[in-house]
Amino acid sequence: MNKIVLALGFVSMQFLGLAQNGLEKIIVEKYYVSTSADSIGSVGTLPVGSTTYRVYVDMLPGYRFQALYGNSDHTLKINTSTSFFNNEDRGATTANAIAYAKLKTNTVALDSWVSVGASAAGQFGVLKSEDNGAVNLLTLNSLLKNNAAAMGIPLTTQDGNLAGSPEAVTLVGFTNELSVFDATSLAGGTFSTNNAAISALSGATGPTAENRVLIGQFTTNGVFTFELNIQIGTPTPGVSEKYVAANPLTGEFTIPSLILTGNNPPVVEITSPTSDSKLKSGIATTITANATDTDGTISQVEFFEDGKSLGVDNSTPYSIAYTPTDGSHKITALATDNKSAQTTSSVINIVASNNIPPSISITAPKIAHLGKVTIDATASDTDGTIKMVSFYVDSVLAGKDSIAPYNFDWNTQLGNHKVFAIATDDKGEKTTSNKEVIEVVTNILPEISIITPNNNDSKIITGSTLLLLASASDADGKVKKVEFFIDGKSVGIDTVTPYSTSYTAVVGKHFVTAVVTDDQLATTTSSTVNIEVKDNQFPLVNITNYFETIYKEDVLKITANAYDTDGSIEEVEFFIDTLSIGIDQNSPYSMEWIAKPGIHHIKAIAKDNNAAKTASSIKTIEVKNYTAGINEESIAGVSVNVYPNPVKTKATFSIINSNNSEISHYQLIDHIGRIVLEKSIQSSNSTISETIDVQQFETGMYHFCVFINGSTFTQKLIVE
Numbered sequence: 001m002n003k004i005v006l007a008l009g010f011v012s013m014q015f016l017g018l019a020q021n022g023l024e025k026i027i028v029e030k031y032y033v034s035t036s037a038d039s040i041g042s043v044g045t046l047p048v049g050s051t052t053y054r055v056y057v058d059m060l061p062g063y064r065f066q067a068l069y070g071n072s073d074h075t076l077k078i079n080t081s082t083s084f085f086n087n088e089d090r091g092a093t094t095a096n097a098i099a100y101a102k103l104k105t106n107t108v109a110l111d112s113w114v115s116v117g118a119s120a121a122g123q124f125g126v127l128k129s130e131d132n133g134a135v136n137l138l139t140l141n142s143l144l145k146n147n148a149a150a151m152g153i154p155l156t157t158q159d160g161n162l163a164g165s166p167e168a169v170t171l172v173g174f175t176n177e178l179s180v181f182d183a184t185s186l187a188g189g190t191f192s193t194n195n196a197a198i199s200a201l202s203g204a205t206g207p208t209a210e211n212r213v214l215i216g217q218f219t220t221n222g223v224f225t226f227e228l229n230i231q232i233g234t235p236t237p238g239v240s241e242k243y244v245a246a247n248p249l250t251g252e253f254t255i256p257s258l259i260l261t262g263n264n265p266p267v268v269e270i271t272s273p274t275s276d277s278k279l280k281s282g283i284a285t286t287i288t289a290n291a292t293d294t295d296g297t298i299s300q301v302e303f304f305e306d307g308k309s310l311g312v313d314n315s316t317p318y319s320i321a322y323t324p325t326d327g328s329h330k331i332t333a334l335a336t337d338n339k340s341a342q343t344t345s346s347v348i349n350i351v352a353s354n355n356i357p358p359s360i361s362i363t364a365p366k367i368a369h370l371g372k373v374t375i376d377a378t379a380s381d382t383d384g385t386i387k388m389v390s391f392y393v394d395s396v397l398a399g400k401d402s403i404a405p406y407n408f409d410w411n412t413q414l415g416n417h418k419v420f421a422i423a424t425d426d427k428g429e430k431t432t433s434n435k436e437v438i439e440v441v442t443n444i445l446p447e448i449s450i451i452t453p454n455n456n457d458s459k460i461i462t463g464s465t466l467l468l469l470a471s472a473s474d475a476d477g478k479v480k481k482v483e484f485f486i487d488g489k490s491v492g493i494d495t496v497t498p499y500s501t502s503y504t505a506v507v508g509k510h511f512v513t514a515v516v517t518d519d520q521l522a523t524t525t526s527s528t529v530n531i532e533v534k535d536n537q538f539p540l541v542n543i544t545n546y547f548e549t550i551y552k553e554d555v556l557k558i559t560a561n562a563y564d565t566d567g568s569i570e571e572v573e574f575f576i577d578t579l580s581i582g583i584d585q586n587s588p589y590s591m592e593w594i595a596k597p598g599i600h601h602i603k604a605i606a607k608d609n610n611a612a613k614t615a616s617s618i619k620t621i622e623v624k625n626y627t628a629g630i631n632e633e634s635i636a637g638v639s640v641n642v643y644p645n646p647v648k649t650k651a652t653f654s655i656i657n658s659n660n661s662e663i664s665h666y667q668l669i670d671h672i673g674r675i676v677l678e679k680s681i682q683s684s685n686s687t688i689s690e691t692i693d694v695q696q697f698e699t700g701m702y703h704f705c706v707f708i709n710g711s712t713f714t715q716k717l718i719v720e
Contacts, residue, residue: 021060022059022060022063022232022234022241023057023058023059023063023230023232023241023243023253023255024058024059024060025058025255025257026055026056026057026058026228026230026255026257026258026260027055027056027058027127027212027257028053028054028055028056028260029053029054029055029056029127029128029152029160030051030052030053030151030152030340031052031053031054031128031151031155031160031217032051032052032109032110032144032146032151032155033049033050033051033052033146033148033151034046034047034048034049034050034051034052034107034110034146034219035048035145035146036048037143037145038107038110038143038144038146041106041107041142041143042085042087042106042107042110042143043087043088043089043106043107044085044086044087044088044089044091044107044184044185044186045085045185045186046085046087046107046110046185046219047082047085047221048221049221050085050110050219050220050221051151051219051220051221051224052110052217052218052219053217053218053219053220053224054125054127054160054214054216054217055214055215055216055217055218055226055228056127056212056213056214056215057212057213057215057230057232058210058211058212059205059206059211059212059213059232060211061209061211062211062234062235063205063211063232063233063234063235063241064200064203064204064205064232064233065116065117065200065203065204065205065213065215065230065232065233066199066200066203066204066231066232066233066240067197067198067199067200067230067231068114068197068198068199068215068216068228068229068230069196069197069198069199069229069230069231070192070193070194070195070196070197070229071194071195071229072194072195073244073247073249074194074229074244074245074246074247075192075193075194075227076191076192076193076194076196076227076228076229077190077191077192077225077226077227077245078191078192078216078218078225078226078228079189079190079191079192079224079225079226080189080218080220080222080223080224080225081189081222081223081225081262082186082189082220082221082222083180083186083187083188083189083220083222084112084180084181084186084187084188084189084218084219084220085107085110085111085112085185085186085219085220086111086112086181086182086183086184086185086186086187087106087107087108087110087111087185088183088184088185089102089105089106089108090102090105090108090111091108091111091112091113091183092111092113092182092183093113093114093178093181093182094113094114094115094118094169094171095113095114095115095118095119095120095125095169095214095217096115096118096120096121096166096168096169097113097121098111098113098120098121099120099121100119100120100121100122100123100137100161101137102120103119103120103123103137103138103141103159103161104137104138104139104140104141105141106141106143107143107144109137109138109141109144109155109159110144110219111217111219112180112181112216112217112218112219112220113181113216113217114169114178114181114198114215114216115166115169115214115215115216115217116166116167116168116169116198116199116200116204116213116215117166117167117200117204117205117206117207117213117214118166118167118169118214119160119161119214119217120161122163122164122165122166123137123161123162123163123164123166124161124162124163124164124166124206124207124214125160125161125214125217126160126161126162126206126207126208126212126214127160127212128152128153128155128157128158128159128160129152129153129158130160130208130210130212131158131159131160131161131162132162133157133158135161135163136156136157136158136159137159137161138155138156138159138161139156139159144156151340162207164207166204166207167200167201167202167203167204168200169198169199169200170198170199170200170201171196171197171198171199172196172197172199173193173195173196173197174193174196177191177192177193177196178191181218189220189222198215203233223262223263223264224260224262224263225260225261225262226259226260227245227246227258227259228245228258228259229242229243229244229245229258230242230243230258231243241253243255243258244258245258245259246259261295262295263295263296263337263339263341264293264294264295264296264341265293265337265341265342265343266291266292266293266296266298266335266336266337266341266342266343267291267292267293267294267335267343268289268290268291268292268301268333268334268335268343268344268345269289269290269333269345269346270287270288270289270331270332270333270345270346270348271288271289271290272286272287272288273285273287273331273348273350274348275346275347275348275349275350276349276350276351277348277350277351278350278351278352278353278356278357278359278382278431279324279350279351279352279356280324280352280353280354280355280356280382280383281324281325281326281352281353281354282323282324282325282354283323283324284321284322284323285321285322285323285324286319286320286321286322287303287310287319287320287322287331287333288317288318288319289301289303289318289319289333289335289345290317290318291316291318291333291335293335293337293338296337296338296339297337297338298316298318298335298336298337298338299314299336299337299338299340300312300313300314300335300336301313301314301318301333301334301335301336302333302334302336303320303322303331303332303333303334304331304332304333304334305322305329305330305331306329306330307330307332310322318333318335324350324352325352326352326353326354327351327352328349328350328351329349329350329351329352330347330348330349331347331348331349331350332344332345332346332347332348333345355383355384355425355427355429356381356382356383356384356429357425357429357430357431358379358380358381358384358386358423358424358425358429358430358431359379359380359381359382359423359431360377360378360379360380360389360421360422360423360431360432360433361377361378361433361434362375362376362377362378362391362419362420362421362433362434362436363375363376363377363378363436364376364419364436364438365438366436366437366438366439367438367439367440367441367475367476367477368412368438368439368440368441369412369440369441369442369443369476369477369520370412370413370414370440370442371411371412372409372410372411372412373409373410373412373438373440374407374408374409374410375391375407375408375410375419375421376405376406376407377389377391377401377406377407377421377423377433378405378406379404379406379421379423381423381425381426384425384426384427385425385426386402386404386406386423386424386425386426387402387424387425387426388400388401388402388423388424389401389402389406389421389422389423389424390421390422390424391408391410391419391420391421392419392420392421392422393410393417393418393419394417394418395418398410406421412438412440413440414440414441414442415439415440416437416438416439416440417437417438417439417440418435418436418437419435419436419437419438420432420433420434420435420436421433441476443476443477443518443520443522444474444475444476444477445518445522445523445524446472446473446474446477446479446516446517446518446522446523446524447472447473447474447475447516447524448470448471448472448482448514448515448516448524448525448526449470449471449472449526449527450468450469450470450512450513450514450526450527450529451469451470451471452467452468452469453466453467453468453512453529453531454529455529455530456530456531456532457529457531457532458531458532458534459534459566459567460505460531460532460533460534461505461533461534461535461536461566461567461610462505462506462507462533462534462535462536463504463505464504464505464610465502465503465504465505466502466503466504466505466531467500467502468484468491468492468500468501468502468503468512468514469498469499469500470482470484470499470500470514470516470526471498471499472497472499472514472516474516474518474519477518477519477520478518478519479497479499479516479517479518479519480495480517480518480519480521481493481494481495481516481517482494482495482499482514482515482516482517483514483515483517484501484503484512484513484514485512485513485514485515486503486510486511486512487510487511488511488513491503499514499516505533506533507533507534507535508532508533509530509531509532509533510530510531510532510533511528511529511530511531512528512529512530512531513525513526513527513528513529514526534566536566536567536608536610536612537564537565537566537567537612538608538612538613538614539562539563539564539567539569539606539607539608539612539613539614540562540563540564540565540606540614541560541561541562541572541604541605541606541614541615541616542560542561542604542616542617543558543559543560543602543603543604543616543617543619544559544560544561545557545558545559545590550595550621550622550623550624550701551595551623551624551625551701552595552596552597552623552624552625553594553595554594554595554623554701555592555593555594555595555701555718556592556593556594556595556621557590557591557592558574558590558591558592558593558602558604559588559589559590560572560574560589560590560604560606560616561588561589562587562589562604562606564606564608564609567608567609567610568608568609569587569589569606569607569608569609570585570607570608570609570611571583571584571585571606571607572584572585572589572604572605572606572607573604573605573607574591574593574602574603574604575602575603575604575605576593576600576601576602577600577601578601581593589604589606595623596623597623597624597625598622598623599620599621599622599623600620600621600622600623601618601619601620601621602618602619602620602621603615603616603617603618603619604616637657637658637659637661638655638656638657638658638659638661638706638708638713639655639656640653640654640655640656640704640706640713640715641653641654641656641715642654642704642715642717645716645717645718646717646718646719646720647694647717647718647719647720648694648695648719648720649693649694649695650691650692650693650694651691651692651694651717652689652690652691653666653689653690653691653692653704653706654687654688654689655687655688655689655706656686656687657685657686657687657688657708658686660685660686661708661709662708662709663681663682663688663706663707663708664680664681664682664707664708665678665679665680665681665682665707666678666679666681666690666704666705666706666707667704667705667707668692668697668702668703668704668705668717669702669703669705670697670698670700670701670702676697676702677692694719697719698719699719699720700718700719701716701717701718702716702717702718702719703715703716703717704716704717
């Protein structure tokens with residue numbers, strides 16, 4: 001697409017600082033809705049009810065339409081959920097290729113095409129409301145006579161065509177993408193490109209002061225949608241603005257009307273009366289309907305009896321008064337949304353008579369066992385009473401009941417049997433219920449399996465609550481109960497799924513079973529699940545890292561190992577002199593403590609997942625004020641800097657001796673007073689710098705001591 005942009009002389013806005021003000025909106029006009037006469041008289045397949053849409057670019061005065069385009073960043077899309085109509089007589093891919101005199105030939109005026117202003121050769125396409133009405137090219141057409149309010153101004157009044165000299169269409173970069181708008185009707189419903197443009201090389205302006213340019217006409221009976229990318233020229237020569245459907249890059253703009261999501265038809269259903277209802281003739285009732293529209297609103301709902309309108313309701317809840325006459329009738333509802341899309345509900349069949357027949361339904365099991373089975377019936381009469389309910393098995397009268405609730409007990413026989421009932425009202429009107437087939441079989445044993453615990457589970461702890469859970473079913477009946485056993489002894493019964501009970505674990509090896517009982521009192525025992533309950537093993541813990549002697553305000557990091565042979569460690573708590581200094585829940589377990597002078601006792605307590613606790617052995621530590629022989633003093637004119645601190649590899653000692661004091665040597669002393677490094681200096685230089693490798697030393701706290709004029713200057717150093 002980059003080559004296309006250069007060929008058209010497009011100039012990006014990102015370097016020019018222009019405001020987004022040239023493209024006001026995209027206008028979609030409902031130009032025409034086809035009728036059955038249009039469909040019959042068309043050349044090519046034109047579905048009845050197809051809508052012809054015209055799409056306009058609405059610009060401020062002085063701006064010029066340059067291109068409708070797609071590139072690698074922004075795909076151009078024009079689609080329908082069905083197919084586009086192309087007139088196969090005089091239709092064309094672009095409007096400029098259609099002779100205006102042929103617009104009155106059958107449905108050529110409804111052809112689908114793209115444009116940069118024209119509706120035919122020598123004709124501008126304009127909104128019907130902007131047409132001056134001076135010349136109407138379509139009045140002589142025997143078709144295109146639909147004047148329904150849903151499509152606005154009829155074409156016989158103003159046809160949206162104005163004589164003039166519209167710009168020619170230049171197609172750049174296309175292969176066969178535009179074939180859906182070519183000579184074959186219903187060739188497809190998807191147009192898409194990311195490397196082509198429909199352009200007006202000289203720039204197109206609208207024929208009226210509103211400056212609206214027609215860029216396409218599209219006829220379809222489906223949901224019409226698009227995602228457009230538009231380039232327009234500004235009043236400044238050589239400067240253009242780009243508007244894209246989505247995800248604008250630097251220098252590009254977007255407006256909502258560049259995307260058309262289409263109109264979804266409404267949904268409607270009659271909620272009362274229900275289908276196959278029996279109503280009393282001459283008695284007023286109400287027909288009600290639910291109607292919704294996912295992308296708009298409901299304008300009205302019209303109700304029909306046998307195709308004849310009963311009336312319209314334009315507010316929810318949608319309903320109408322209705323007095324039925326004798327006979328069978330078909331009731332429908334027609335919903336219309338705010339964009340004139342319509343949907344007809346499913347047909348509701350009703351029967352009206354002076355005596356409303358009774359209603360009746362039965363319930364019976366699909367599978368039964370030898371013995372007695374109860375068949376229940378529900379019967380009612382809206383304008384009288386139920387006199388009798390008669391039950392039939394295999395079309396033979398098997399029993400009667402005249403008192404609600406209606407039922408009878410049937411002594412079953414093996415095999416399949418058809419069961420139904422007939423209700424008789426007080427006026428002798430009868431209604432037959434639904435027919436049910438009952439299969440009489442010998443009893444199928446229920447099934448059961450234990451879900452928890454798992455077989456050979458050996459991680460159960462004494463005193464813990466163990467969930468016993470089982471799955472049970474009965475293919476030809478119902479589960480009555482599930483009973484759980486430990487070592488053959490019942491520990492609980494459950495009658496509702498999920499079947500479960502709880503058990504307080506006792507040390508030792510045990511076996512678990514469950515027994516299911518069905519509604520015929522047949523039982524099945526599950527497979528055995530073996531478990532082992534053990535006493536909880538206490539966790540183990542020991543302190544692994546500490547110093548027997550440290551100095552005040554040193555940061556002591558205490559570490560501990562902890563593990564549990566039959567579970568897991570939940571936490572390790574650290575103590576100094578019985579006072580907790582913190583809890584660590586993640587291995588490796590550790591805690592830091594700022595040392596205070598004195599003798600202290602350190603311990604750690606580990607807790608496992610069963611709350612068992614174990615304390616480590618106690619470690620004793622002495623915190624001294626200072627190491628023997630070390631005095632922390634400050635000396636005028638002398639400063640010592642140790643860096644980095646803490647250090648892992650190499651440390652640098654920088655001594656600034658501004659008064660030229662005599663520096664004899666320095667020492668590095670560990671936390672228990674051992675000299676691990678000593679070096680003579682014998683210097684009175686103003687600046688002394690030394691670097692040493694500390695990787696040879698153990699991690700911990702050290703003192704760097706500089707001996708000056710018989711005094712000692714001390715600096716702490718931490719080796720990691």
